[in-house]
Amino acid sequence: MDNAMQPEDTPELRALYQGFKDNHLNPLWTQTGDLMPLHPRPKAVPHVWRWADLLPLAERSGELVPVGRGGERRAIGLANPGLGGRAYVSPTLWAAIQYLCPGENAPEHRHAQNAFRFVVEGEGVWTVVDGDPVRMSRGDLLLTPGWRFHGHHNVATEPMAWIDGLDIPFSQQMDVGFFEFGSERVTDNATPNYSQGERLWCHPGLRPLSHLQDTVSSPIGAYRWEFTDQALTQQLLLEDEGMPATVEQGHAAIRYVNPTTGGDVMPTIRCEFHRLRAGAETPERREVGSTVFQVFEGQGAVVMGGETHRLEKGDMFVIPSWVPWSLQAETQFDLFRFSDAPIMERLNFMRTAVEGQ
Amino acid sequence: MDNAMQPEDTPELRALYQGFKDNHLNPLWTQTGDLMPLHPRPKAVPHVWRWADLLPLAERSGELVPVGRGGERRAIGLANPGLGGRAYVSPTLWAAIQYLCPGENAPEHRHAQNAFRFVVEGEGVWTVVDGDPVRMSRGDLLLTPGWRFHGHHNVATEPMAWIDGLDIPFSQQMDVGFFEFGSERVTDNATPNYSQGERLWCHPGLRPLSHLQDTVSSPIGAYRWEFTDQALTQQLLLEDEGMPATVEQGHAAIRYVNPTTGGDVMPTIRCEFHRLRAGAETPERREVGSTVFQVFEGQGAVVMGGETHRLEKGDMFVIPSWVPWSLQAETQFDLFRFSDAPIMERLNFMRTAVEGQ
Amino acid sequence: MDNAMQPEDTPELRALYQGFKDNHLNPLWTQTGDLMPLHPRPKAVPHVWRWADLLPLAERSGELVPVGRGGERRAIGLANPGLGGRAYVSPTLWAAIQYLCPGENAPEHRHAQNAFRFVVEGEGVWTVVDGDPVRMSRGDLLLTPGWRFHGHHNVATEPMAWIDGLDIPFSQQMDVGFFEFGSERVTDNATPNYSQGERLWCHPGLRPLSHLQDTVSSPIGAYRWEFTDQALTQQLLLEDEGMPATVEQGHAAIRYVNPTTGGDVMPTIRCEFHRLRAGAETPERREVGSTVFQVFEGQGAVVMGGETHRLEKGDMFVIPSWVPWSLQAETQFDLFRFSDAPIMERLNFMRTAVEGQ
Amino acid sequence: MDNAMQPEDTPELRALYQGFKDNHLNPLWTQTGDLMPLHPRPKAVPHVWRWADLLPLAERSGELVPVGRGGERRAIGLANPGLGGRAYVSPTLWAAIQYLCPGENAPEHRHAQNAFRFVVEGEGVWTVVDGDPVRMSRGDLLLTPGWRFHGHHNVATEPMAWIDGLDIPFSQQMDVGFFEFGSERVTDNATPNYSQGERLWCHPGLRPLSHLQDTVSSPIGAYRWEFTDQALTQQLLLEDEGMPATVEQGHAAIRYVNPTTGGDVMPTIRCEFHRLRAGAETPERREVGSTVFQVFEGQGAVVMGGETHRLEKGDMFVIPSWVPWSLQAETQFDLFRFSDAPIMERLNFMRTAVEGQ
Structure with a gap:
């Protein structure tokens, strides 16, 4: 939308505009095209990040950056070049590569933001979600929906990398975020092959009679x-x-x-x-x-x-x-x-x- | 509810009651307790049918009664002793034992009534539901929801018995039934280990992107x-x-x-x-x-x-x-x-x- | 569906059929057409009841039949000629003409059955639903959904007739009915022009912020x-x-x-x-x-x-x-x-x- | 959340951070507190705009700024002082005072954004929504849900002001906006007291049988x-x-x-x-x-x-x-x-x- 029809620039108009400014007002007619485009005109741009670049930087972070309370996670966010350097891969989504060295613990916390992990390679990390340890292996999708405590620990002899996805940008812009610290280390060090959630829920078309209430997010911790x-x-x-x-x-x-x-x-x-x-x-x-x-x-x-x-x-x-x-x-x-x-x-x-x- | 308070029996009252009868009317006050009990007072009674009785009768039916167009199924319905001999196991439900001999074909048809089969023992029968052959084996639940064509055929060397469950009594009393004949014999003689529906749907927590529309009944033919x-x-x-x-x-x-x-x-x-x-x-x-x-x-x-x-x-x-x-x-x-x-x-x-x- | 294909009548078959009978069983193949018709074949028949017949019979009932605990209501049910004389207007529905004389009280009770009244003429009766008195006037639809206490009283100088509709036949056949007696007389003798439910809810497109939980039945007592x-x-x-x-x-x-x-x-x-x-x-x-x-x-x-x-x-x-x-x-x-x-x-x-x- | 635990600043770390920057990456551990606050920490601030300030500025705009294609509306947006001067009253909402002089026409358009108007005083304007003219009077709420054509015209002898509310900030940040120009002037100059939508829908608890499909937004144009x-x-x-x-x-x-x-x-x-x-x-x-x-x-x-x-x-x-x-x-x-x-x-x-x- 163009703003072809604009009032003539006069001292009176300037006084009016100054009045707007003094009163925290902003007229539509000077900005319509930007506010209401003919179709979405995102500031975010299409972009490709190469695994060949991501993985070495994550490995180097493993050497230089500790994991622990405060920074919480060794996660490196993809920053869309159109979004001013913030770690937003889009206006709504966060995507990061996370890296955990052998023996390391990412402390437990919970937040309103919804999160998942997807494993493109490697294994040896268990993520503990509300007390339920979930194995992370190649090709698995792991969920930590909003407000569930979660931490990770690497029990293998090799470091492991995976990707995180969250709704952090949406949450931040919409002012919906809550956060709470949990245990300094994961609360359960067990390394079972299947989590309790999977054992209860991963039977096709079968629902436990003990769990007939629908849940906002999936009760399956690992796909x-x-x-x-x-x-x-x-x-x-x-x-x-x-x-x-x-x-x-x-x-x-x-x-x-x-x-x-x-x-x-x-x-x-x-x-x-x-x-x-x-x-x-x-x-x-x-x-x-x-x-x-x-x-x-x-x-x-x-x-x-x-x-x-x-x-x-x-x-x-x-x-x-x-x-x-x-x-x-x-x-x-x-x-x-x-x-x-x-x-x-x-x-x-x-x-x-x-x-x- | 008792009808303690009844009008006195007089010629006038009798004339009134005759007037009701002549006009197809029926007063509430003579029947409240029966119509509106304090809690459900079913005519149906609790009852047990023994497999030791059911199976021999089914076997004998296999010898004496053909399967084919008209009778449609060699199914013997459980008749609740409280429901006057009709093949209603309850006011809503039909339960039957069905029996199919080697080589037999139960012709295809469809009806508004919803149906399932459950297999307590045996195998060798395939039920073909809207063209998809579904193996029937011990412990399996097989669905044929309303208005899907279905027929059965026994490809084994042994007869097979299973139970059928339907909403026939409900449908009959509520006048909701429709019925249509299909093919004289099952339309697909294949005997795959898993039906198409299972192959598409029986992956826990995974939904085919080609099937995002919710369905009234389950798309899984066999559990x-x-x-x-x-x-x-x-x-x-x-x-x-x-x-x-x-x-x-x-x-x-x-x-x-x-x-x-x-x-x-x-x-x-x-x-x-x-x-x-x-x-x-x-x-x-x-x-x-x-x-x-x-x-x-x-x-x-x-x-x-x-x-x-x-x-x-x-x-x-x-x-x-x-x-x-x-x-x-x-x-x-x-x-x-x-x-x-x-x-x-x-x-x-x-x-x-x-x-x- | 015809049962063209029936087994030959032999002593063996008769013995089998006797075995069915002895064991409370009933074969499908002798009854398919009736159980599973090609389309609904209701026993109920189309029928017209004339107001010119209904009203005089109701008036005469007003003279001869008291209203009170036990019989509960002076209601005369329409009995579909196809349904064997029971006061079922259809397999699911009850329809009746109800009649209340000046000064009379129909005692309070509640039941699982859902009910409404519709007024074709007259006024002067208030129905009290869970303590809320609801005026009944010509053209109004009045609701008493399942399990709400309700009674009626006539405060006018003329008798009043109206029709009742309920799901009594459905409830009776499905064995879902519960019933509880309440107060002998209506609990609130007020005769307001509008009930509380109307005053709270009958503003088009406006919902009270105090009532944001959806309800199974309408909260509006009178339309x-x-x-x-x-x-x-x-x-x-x-x-x-x-x-x-x-x-x-x-x-x-x-x-x-x-x-x-x-x-x-x-x-x-x-x-x-x-x-x-x-x-x-x-x-x-x-x-x-x-x-x-x-x-x-x-x-x-x-x-x-x-x-x-x-x-x-x-x-x-x-x-x-x-x-x-x-x-x-x-x-x-x-x-x-x-x-x-x-x-x-x-x-x-x-x-x-x-x-x- | 504080970032107490940060890696030591070394040449190696700086090289790593440069690597992040070169590859459009941004580590979580340098920004957690901001991205994931303990509770919402909005940039938007509480603020009051006085009608005594708003109305004179709107009136002055009526004198100096034309209404027409391009600028589309003489609407002055409330700009939250915490949101950098943009006409966002909050991160999701737009609120504006709109002003229309006697005889003026705000041309028709439609957009994905949802909009309403609320009238604190005055009358004489009709808003035409998808061809249905809707009177705007004091105390009325008027809806123009997403993608409905709408224009306004003032048929009175006095100017009129009202407020507009939209989800423009949300739409802009989430990249969901579409916009289409319509007629240069409103398509229907009638000034009925009640719109067609009201006449069809504003009867409490009554739904037209011709409109049984639920709609995403309310079909009522004016409350x-x-x-x-x-x-x-x-x-x-x-x-x-x-x-x-x-x-x-x-x-x-x-x-x-x-x-x-x-x-x-x-x-x-x-x-x-x-x-x-x-x-x-x-x-x-x-x-x-x-x-x-x-x-x-x-x-x-x-x-x-x-x-x-x-x-x-x-x-x-x-x-x-x-x-x-x-x-x-x-x-x-x-x-x-x-x-x-x-x-x-x-x-x-x-x-x-x-x-x-």
Whole structure:
């Protein structure tokens, strides 16, 4: 929207504008285009971070920066180049690489912000969520929904890196954050293969009679790679057999959901996993809201806003609101995805445009 | 409610009552107690059917009664002794033993009524639901929600028996039934180990992105015994570890749910599986609505309305509305359960009373 | 469904059938057609009750039958000729004419059954619902949802008649009824023009901040004729102005709703009011579930199952499940309607077929 | 949260930090306290704008600034002193005074942002929403939910001022805005007393059968002062009679709701009206999210963050997230309120603390 029609600059007008300023007022007619654009014009930009850059910096942090009360986590946030250097990967989302050395403990705390972790490689860390130790292994999605105490400890002989996703920017801008310190060290040093939450809830289509109350966030602490991989494999096999099982030809995908509702795992963050057959391409899409991907396996490319970026394992990229994007797979191409779509859907702001539809 | 206060019997009153009759009217004051009891006074009675009786009769039917278009199914309905000989196990529910000989085909049809099958023993039958062949094996719960075409065929060398549960009495009394014949024989003779629905949906907490629309009934055609058994085993182990995982001490239980909503598998029928530790007893309960159990494994007893019935594998029993009941386990005691609780809950008639609560 | 394919009658078969009988069993193949019809085949029949018959019988009851504890209400139920003389207007619904003489008190009680009253003429009675006295006047719909204490008293010098609607047949067949006696006389003898519930809730689009919890049934005790009439008048005016405000040409209608949800007033009963312009006809409809109408004003006719019945003020008629029906208006034609549609919708059994759609 | 535990400043650390910067990364441990505060620490501050200042500046704008395509509206936004001069009254909300001279037309447009108007005094303007002309009068709340075309025109001989509320700051920061120009002048010059939406929907508890589909936002275009005043008057009378009708002693309040759901009028904005008896005080409250009040009538005060501000008719004030506040009434004290509470509730971030509870 242009502001073609502006009043003439006169001493009277200047006096009026000074009156606005003195009274903490600001007229719409001098700023409409910026405030109410024809379509989303995000300050955030599409950007790719390379695992080849991220991992060495995380390793170096492991050598130089302690983990402990105060700083809380050795987490390095992806700072969208359009957002002024703040550790916001988008206006709503935080994405970081976290790194924990053998024997280290990230102290327990809790916060209103919703969080997850996704493991692109490595193992040996257990995250303890409200007293329930959860193993972290390659391909797993781990949840720590808002206001649950959580800490991490590395019981292996190797350091481990993973990515964190949170709604920190949203929480900070909307002034909704609460935070509380917990135990200095994780409260349970056990290293079970499966957490209590998984043992109670990870039986397909079966709900414990002791837990019939729906929960705001998923009670599943860990979504294991084994199941994700099977689900995607089956979708592609079903597609081969002529069943409508994939999103589009050659493109299998699952959404991680809260088994008490069938909806998103947390109120602000959607998590998905996508698999493209070698050679597959997705149509160009625009969506309201921002999304982050991490390549889990394979080679391919993303086209964002007309620019093509070749991608390798571990690479991460962000697509801001309404920026057109598509994926191309050279090999079988596996990607983890998270986004703020639940915010947009719950507040009725979601819109999607797909090329050719 | 008693009708203590009745008008005096006079010629005038008789004339009035004749006037009612002539005009298809019926006064409340002559019938209140029956119409509006102080608490549910079901005509249906608690009753036990013995597997030792059911199975031989089913076998004999296999010899004498053909399966085919018209009769449709070799199903023998449990007729509650209080309900006048109709094949109603309760005012809402139908329960039957169905029997299929080697090579037989139960022709395809569909109906508004919701149906499931549960297999207490045997295998070799596939049920084909809207073209998707579903294996039936011991401990499995199989769904055919309203208006889906389904037929069965036995590809084994042995006959097979299982139980059917439907909402036929409800449908009949409420006049909601529709029925349509389908193919004379099952439309797909394949005998896959897992149905398409399972392959798409039976990955815990993962939802196919191609199926984001919630469905009225569960898209899972088969709930396999393997998962049910694991879930119950884990609940008892978690109880041992001090976690709140069981319904009550020594009593593990799962509800089968629709993964798109976390709610009941079908709009009118709830399905559950219960496991008691040897020696466990449940407190006495009264619930609005009727429920049917089948013993899957182990020995124990049910106390219904004060009377104790010892139970063996395959035995079935019905508990009418508001009749007090409790279970007692001699050995580890496994029971499949179904009920009309979704009707009562959706229409806000559910009430529960548990002894000592 | 016919049972074309029946086993041959042999001594062995008879022995088998005797075995069924001895064990409280009943085979499906001898009864399928009845249990699972191709479409609803209700025992209930379409029927019209004339106000010219109902009112004199009610008046005569006023002379001969006392009102008091035990009989509880001077209510005369409409007994569908197809339902064996029981006071069931349909398998789910009760409809009655109730009559109260000057100075009489119908004692307080409560029950799980949901109830309403609709006033086709007269005034002078207050119904006291959970202590809140509610005036009853011509054209008003009054609610007493399940488990609320209620009694009536007539403070006028004339007797008063009105109709009651309840879900008694449903409750009785489903065994969900509870009943409790209350005060012998109404607990509050005040005769305010508007009840507390109306004063709190009857402001369009405004919700008291003190009552933000949704309620199962509507908190509005009385839906006044004044508002109903205005709403219908406006719909026809808007239709004249070219707005899509009516159900179909010349047919205005409102549904009475629960303001906390926008849904039906009670979990089992839907209430509506319909107005047809003189000369209007509705297309032929079939619906699952049963419905009852009372003519409030005007002349017209109903066609049910092909038979035409001319109608006058106060006449009542019932349309069983899936029976085709349509309305014809000679004059402006006002009808109150209630049905069991919430049952059918909540349990996913609703189907509708409209001629030409 | 303090960052007590920071690594020692060394050349190696500086190199690491430079590496972060070069790769668009930002470590959590240097910023935790700011990103994840112990409780909301809004940049926005509590502030009062005086009607005595607002109205003259609006009047002067009427003389100096034209209304028309481009600037679109003669609206002057309240700029929270803590938010850097942008016309954000809070991080989520926009509040403005809008001014329209006799004969003027504010051209039609639509946008994804949700909007309402509230009229503290004056009349003569009609706002045309998707072709439906809606009269604006003192005490009325007028809605223009997202993506509905709307324009205003003043048909009176006097200028008119009112306030606008929108979710512009939220939309801008979350990148969800879309905008489309419509007609240069309002599409319908009629000046009916009641809009079509009101005529269809403003009948308490009655829903048009032609509109059974729930809508995301309220279909009511205007909530009239007459109804609001009656609702509040009745609440105080009911309180006098001992009924639980008010929020707390002496404090009546209504929420404006969507009649199709009973929930908030729009997905992001809650609107309420509060009335305090003379002498009443509310307990101190803290709430997540921000809220704006405008005094409609009477004198009183608000205490925000410990500071007391005396208030007159038309004065507006904002309370940022988690700032403690309470109201004090000298005379009967009427206030319109709007807030972003639906955002907080739908995303599960709402928390409330009330003194003494």
